[in-house]
Structure formats: structure tokens, C-alpha cells
Amino acid sequence: MIEDLQDNEVKYFAHHVKQNYGYDFENYAISSLKRRLVRILSLYHLQGIEKLLEQIQKNKLDIHEVVRQITVNTTEFFRDPTAWQFIRSEVLPHLIHKPNINIWHTACSTGEEVITMAILLSEANILDKATFYATDINENVLEQAKKAEYHIRNWDLLMENYNAYQPNFPIERYCVKHSDKFFFHKNLTKNVTYEKFDLVSDIHTEQYDIIFCRNVLIYFNQQLQDKVVSKLANCTKPKSYLVIGSKESIIWCKAAERYNLLSPKEKIYQLK
């Protein structure tokens, strides 16, 4: 079993995958990427990066599946409840009078964050004028997100976070439990467009009132963080919002100058 890889092996993998399959991991944080690759090698019982690339080349391994394994899909409903409280009390009042609200979830994973935002808008009675663009680099998680149904094992964490958020309505207003799953009402996600999007290489010109990019930037190196934050700033309407993960930081990015930090604790920014 492979216990470790050299950083040049990780770079070689990234270079090869970029040349041949169009996925660009070259400016990912090396230590994290290396961990993911070691895990993949162990998962498929492969002896090294060469073997992994060979399996992909011979179509014995699907590159999209490998990408799914590389990217981290950890997400929660109402993750960091105080961030959602801040959005409810400090951000929504600025959106409520707009004729329409344009929202981009840049790495929506299995959709929990989209549903969370939809619940906030529903509470404020402005869901109908919202349009969501929900994207991820990985198509498989988007398929799950579209269903808006979740295994019951996620229920306790949902309730823990939801209660911490101090909601205005019981969760049953938005979903039903049935056997080992819970299903969110379709009206919550009726204005959501799910699409594959690679923050590193894809281009987008739409303008948004609020962009979520939570726990994505940590996987990039500083140079790539700067490029992506700049890209997001270009897609943000003046005086509109960027939400990153509460433990993330963009202070190293030149593009950070374009924002005011509204909440240092929740990492919610407003474009100047």
C-alpha cells in the first residue's frame, strides 16, 4: 500500500490530468490534494500515480469518478448556524425590496446549502422572486442535489443546526419524513438551475446579489484563490454579497480589496 507521495508526483498527476482531461488541479493546495490521491490509490489498490493514470487512460477508471473522489463534498444544512442568522438579519433586509434576487452557490455539492438559503427566503416570504444557480465541479453530486431528498442519518445534524439558527417555523413546513429518507418540498427548489461548473477554468458573466463559495478556497493555493475571488467579484453586483466558510480567509488575495468585510466571524463580504 502507498503511504505517501512526493510532491512532484502530485504535480505530475495534476499536469497530466490537465493536459488530457481538462480538469485543472495544478494550483490546488498540494498537501490536501496529496491526501486525496493517497486515499484514491488505497481505495483502488493501486501502487502509484503511474498506475492510476494508466487505469484512467485505459478507461478502467472513470476520470469523473476520480474527480469526485478528489474533491471534498462535505456539507451540512445550516452549516455554521450563526452565519445564517447573520444573513437573515443583515443581508436579507437589503435584498427584500429588489424585484428579483439572483443567487449563485458555486460549489453546492449535494444541495444542502441551496435548500438552506431557500428556507431563509421562504421565511422572509421572498422565495418566489429568487433565482438560484447551483453549480459544482462534480456531476454526480448535482444529480443528488436535484432530488432534494436525504438519508435520515442527516436528520439529527439538520435539527441541531436548524434549532441553533432559531427558525421562525418548524422544519416540517419544508420537508416530510418517509421511511429512511426526508424529502424537501419541490417549491423550495423550483427556481434552481443545477449545472456543472469548474471555478478554476470555466467562465461566467452573470451578475449576482449573493454568491456562496464556502469551504472551497481552502483547497486552492494562494494564487488560485486570488484568481477565483477576482472571478467571483466580477460576477457580483455593486454592494452585493460574497459568503465564504467561517474559517476561511481571503486576506491574502488582491481581490479582497474590492470588498468590505461585514462580519469577521462569519466571513460575509460586501462588494464596494
Add this chain to the structure above:
Amino acid sequence: MTLENIVVVGGSAGSFPIMNVLLSQIPKDFYPPVILCLHRLKNVRHGFAEALNLRTNIRVIEPQDKEVIKPNHIYLAPANYHLLIDYDYTFAFSASEPVRYSRPSIDVLFMSAAAVFGDKVTAILLSGANTDGTDGMYAVHKKGGKTIVQDPTTCTVETMTSSAIKNIPLQHILPPDKIIPTLISLMPKNY
């Protein structure tokens, strides 16, 4: 300033009071960065660094993602993220799956420290109720780093330290009050 040595410390159940003892013994001018990875209850996400700071000579801080690791600093892995060390001597966070039911995981921190700092790592493993830390200690040992384990007979829960001792030829098995004096003796004279 250059980074010569780095110290990583891992602990779980029963390690909090021990960690306080260690921190109170680390002198104010201790040069190598010290990075702590402590398992904690999932709902205890804040206030941990503050609690550790009560008796310490160097303030314990939670680093930011991509922050450059600096000497004479003590860092605490944030709740609910893995903390890794990257090749440019910066921290990298990861929200990937828990390792041995743990996030932050001691293995993840120790392995990344070993990969980047090689034999310049000193790893310290304390009381705990699972086997997180064993793979990490192995990685440090394999790269020629220094290994210190709390004597299992002094641990509130000895699973973690016993697992490491069983699987790896560790260099120092010590009661809590001997850990920091030994660490200091292992560092170059004028660290």
C-alpha cells in the same frame, strides 16, 4: 527567520488537563512553532483556544487558512477541519471526511508535518480513546523525526498511546511533567 524544527502535539479524551500542564511549561522564548490537534466534542466549536490560554506563556491561536507558520507561536487546529502543513510552510485546511471518526485528525496533521519537515518534526501523543495518531507517529518515525508519547499508565484513557507504542518503536515514553523538559533537551541549544 527560518524554521528549523517543528513540534506537533495530538490528544483526545483525557488530554485537556495534560495539555494545560505542557503549555504552562513551554517557555516564553521557545522558538519552534508548536501545533496542537485536540479532538473535541462536536458541539464545542468555540472557546477552546481561550480555555487553553489560561496558563500558557505563549498565546495559543487558531491559524487562518494559508497563514505562514511562524516560530515562537502555538497554533490550535480549528474545530471541524483537518489542519495540514503545506510545502510552502503555510497551513492548509480541509473539510474532508473525518479520519478515525476525528476531524481535526492527529494522523492528518502529523503525516503532513512529516512530509514537509521530515526529521525536523517532534511529535507528542497524549491520552485518548481511539487510535488516531498511530499512523501519524509512524510517518514521523519513518522520516527520522522525534517521537514522545505520554506514559499510558498516566493517561485517563490509554487506547491512543498504547496503540502507538504497540505499533511503532517510539523514542520517549514519559509522564506528563517530563514531556516538555525532554522536548527542550531535544531541541538544538540555541533554538
